[in-house]
Structure formats: structure tokens, C-alpha cells
Amino acid sequence: MPGVCVKMTPCGAVTGTPPPSPTLFSALCWATAVLYGHSEAQAMAxxxxxxxAFPLLQADDACLRFYPMPVLALPVHRLSDRTLPSKQRVTRSLSRVKRLKGAQYLSESLFVQFVRGEWNADRLLQEMEAERLVLRGSCLLPREEAQQFGLGRGSRALLTTKDITHNEIDRWTLAVVEGRLFLREATFFAPQMGLWFGVHVQSQKGMERLPALLRFLSDTGVGGERTSGKGQFQFHLWEVAPAPPDPPTPRSWVSLSHYLPTPQELQGWNTPPRYQLIHWQAKYEAMYTGGLAVYKPLRRLFAPGSVFPLTQTQEVYGRAVPSGERLGHTVWVCGRAIPAFSGGEA
Structure with missing residues (x-):
């Protein structure tokens, strides 16, 4: 069954980065358990x-989706000689590469051209040097699209991530605990900025329940520190496909999720993938258990934007793995990934 998308309109900041795929998976399964029972939640899992969750730029009736920046094979610059012009040339090239590394998201038009095989790292660098592509915070988009949405030179970043200072409070003395000052990351959104994510459910029953689950999450929020107002969104179903149309001859695929491959998928790769590996360790939901922070086991997952060789066309790749027992039922970490097929090489 083809997937659908969900719009997330923020009501404030969110703890950490925008919710990744395992967090959204867990939130929807938790909502299913509350509304329909644990057996239905296991079936949903x-x-x-x-x-x-990726950025979504909105202005009037227009929407601009952003996708994760594909992992690119960036050029390596070597100093051929030590003359001043050669050093200046290499310095300018390294500066452009550094700016490109700061891009975490591509606008949908650029991402579509990438999956068609029309873009690579060298061309992106050339277009950025010619100022036909602009970087707004961590979002890379064509200059025409930036002007259409009022993002001229000097505009504020669409997403801003800051470290917020917190103090630990002694509940007996109602005073700040000495030496227990700590920082916690939070993401803030520009006024016209939201998020979107794609959902794939195999059964018709699961798709029919999705609006009720989203209304539940609109009431409770997603992520940490929800009691202090973080992670509050309005969720709206959006009847569009998560991935752009497939190219005529796909040769690789870009992961739009945190991805944990099956052994068969690993053995089928005939060329090395381009990937970013992350360490994932989330907490169990603590809303009904007194706020006790209990962490799930550590997992290593491929980050969104990783590019893998295409061995077999599937709607979903990867697997979900059990992560322990909580309140009498199995808790899962989802490493299944929704692909965007690409005409370029992995």
C-alpha cells in the first residue's frame, strides 16, 4: 500500500532535533496501545x-518539502604547490565544501533532480559558488524558491538548534542543587516553518486508524519535556506520497528513515554504500510510570540520507528489533526504512 504524509505544525520548540523515525514509530504505537489496547499496538508495530520528520516551509497556499541531504562523495583537495595563488584556490574550495557539509536538508526540487541522477557533489558546489543555490540555516534550496517564500539574503534560519541551560532542583529544600547545572539541546522554528513525515502501513485497518492516532498525539505531544511545553504539534494527514516518483532506471536508493538492514540485505550489496552511522539510545515512555528515565539498549543505525545499492525493489527495507519489556508488553526499535529510489550510483 502506498504511503501518506503527515504535516506537523509546531506550537513551540522541540527537545533535541526534529523527531526521527524511531521516535515517531514509538509514538504512534504508544497511541495505538492507549486507544486500542496492547495487542493492537503489537500488530501495529x-x-x-x-x-x-523533515522541514516543511509554508506560505499562503504553497508548501515546500525538504528531504534529508544524501551522503555525497565530496572532492578531496590536495595542495599541488605551496605558492600563494594555489593556497588561496584550495582555501576557497575547502570553504565551499565546508558550507555544503552544513546542509542537512535539500528542497524537494533539488532532491528530485538528485534521484534522477542529475546532481552530484561537484555540481552542487558549482551552483553554490554561482549563488544559484542558497543555504538558509541547514536547508539548501534554489534562489528562486527562496525568493518565492520571502527568504532573501540575511533571512533568519528556518530551524535553529540551541543548547538550553537547566538547573536540577532539590525537592526537599526547593533550591538549586549545587553543581548540577546542565545543558539540553532544543530546536526552534521560524514562523512559517513546520515539519512533515511519511507513514507506510500495510493494512487498511491501520490506515483507517491513523487520523485518530494523530489526534491523540496532537493532545499529548512527541518527544521529551512535554510537561514543560516542548514537542507540542498539531498533526494533520496529508494525502501525498512520502517519496518522489521513481526514476526510469533506479540503481540505488536513499533512506528516508533510520535504517537497520536485515542480514540478507547486507549480503546483497554489490557496491559499497555511502552512509552515516549513528548510535541510537532512546528512553521508554515515562508518562504513566512516575517520570522514571529508563533507557533502551544501544543500537547502531544508518542515518537518513544514506545511499545504498539497489538489489531488489521494495516498499520498505530493514527490520524492527525488540528492545525489552515495558508494562507487560514488548517494546520495539524500528529500523525499517522508506526508500527514495535514485538513478545514480551508490
Whole structure:
């Protein structure tokens, strides 16, 4: 069954980065358990797959989706000689590469051209040097699209991530605990900025329940520190496909989710992938258990934007793995990924 998308309109900041795919998967399964029972939540966990939450720029009736920046094979610059012009040339090239590394998201038009095989790292660098592509915070988009949405030179970043200072409070003395000052990351959104994510559910029953689950999450929020107002969104179903149309001859695929491959998928790769590996360790939901922070086991997952060789066309890749027992039922970490097929090489 083809997937759908969900719009997330922020009501404030969110703890950490925008919710990744395992967090959205867990939130929807938790909502299913509350509304329909644990057995239905286990069934949902076996068929649900989400992308990560990516930026969504909105102005009037127009929307501009952003996708994760594909992992690129960036050029390596070597100093041929030590003359001043040669050093200046290499310095300018390294500066452009550094700016490109700061891009975490591509606008949908650029991402579509990438999956068609029309873009690579060298061309992106050339277009950035010619100022036909602009970087707004961590979002890379064509200059025409930036002007259409009022993002001229000097505009504020669309997403801003800051470290917020917190103090630990002694509940007996109602005073700040000495030496317990700590920082916690939070993401703030520009006024016209939201998020979107894709959902794939195999059964018709699961798709029919999705609006109720989203209304539940609109009431409770997603992520940490929800009691202090973080992670509050309005969720709206959006009847569009998560991934752009497939190219005529796909040769690789870009992961839109945190991805944990199956052994068969690993053995089928005939060329090395381009990937970013992350360490994932989330907490169990603590809303009904007194706020006790209990962490799930550590997992290593491929980050969104990783590019893999295409061995077999599938709607979903990867697997979900059990992560322990909580309140009498199995808790899962989802490593299933929704792909965007690409005409370029992995």
C-alpha cells in the first residue's frame, strides 16, 4: 500500500532535533496501545514504518518539502604547490565544501533532480559558488524558491538548534542543587516553518486508524519535556506520497528513515554504500510510570540520507528489533526504512 504524509505544525520548540523515525514509530504505537489496547499496538508495530520528520516551509497556499541531504562523495583537495595563488584556490574550495557539509536538508526540487541522477557533489558546489543555490540555516534550496517564500539574503534560519541551560532542583529544600547545572539541546522554528513525515502501513485497518492516532498525539505531544511545553504539534494527514516518483532506471536508493538492514540485505550489496552511522539510545515512555528515565539498549543505525545499492525493489527495507519489556508488553526499535529510489550510483 502506498504511503501518506503527515504535516506537523509546531506550537513551540522541540527537545533535541526534529523527531526521527524511531521516535515517531514509538509514538504512534504508544497511541495505538492507549486507544486500542496492547495487542493492537503489537500488530501495529509489525506493519508500521515512518520516515524522519523533515522541514516543511509554508506560505499562503504553497508548501515546500525538504528531504534529508544524501551522503555525497565530496572532492578531496590536495595542495599541488605551496605558492600563494594555489593556497588561496584550495582555501576557497575547502570553504565551499565546508558550507555544503552544513546542509542537512535539500528542497524537494533539488532532491528530485538528485534521484534522477542529475546532481552530484561537484555540481552542487558549482551552483553554490554561482549563488544559484542558497543555504538558509541547514536547508539548501534554489534562489528562486527562496525568493518565492520571502527568504532573501540575511533571512533568519528556518530551524535553529540551541543548547538550553537547566538547573536540577532539590525537592526537599526547593533550591538549586549545587553543581548540577546542565545543558539540553532544543530546536526552534521560524514562523512559517513546520515539519512533515511519511507513514507506510500495510493494512487498511491501520490506515483507517491513523487520523485518530494523530489526534491523540496532537493532545499529548512527541518527544521529551512535554510537561514543560516542548514537542507540542498539531498533526494533520496529508494525502501525498512520502517519496518522489521513481526514476526510469533506479540503481540505488536513499533512506528516508533510520535504517537497520536485515542480514540478507547486507549480503546483497554489490557496491559499497555511502552512509552515516549513528548510535541510537532512546528512553521508554515515562508518562504513566512516575517520570522514571529508563533507557533502551544501544543500537547502531544508518542515518537518513544514506545511499545504498539497489538489489531488489521494495516498499520498505530493514527490520524492527525488540528492545525489552515495558508494562507487560514488548517494546520495539524500528529500523525499517522508506526508500527514495535514485538513478545514480551508490
Amino acid at each position: 509489525e506493519e508500521l514504518t515512518c520516515t524522519g
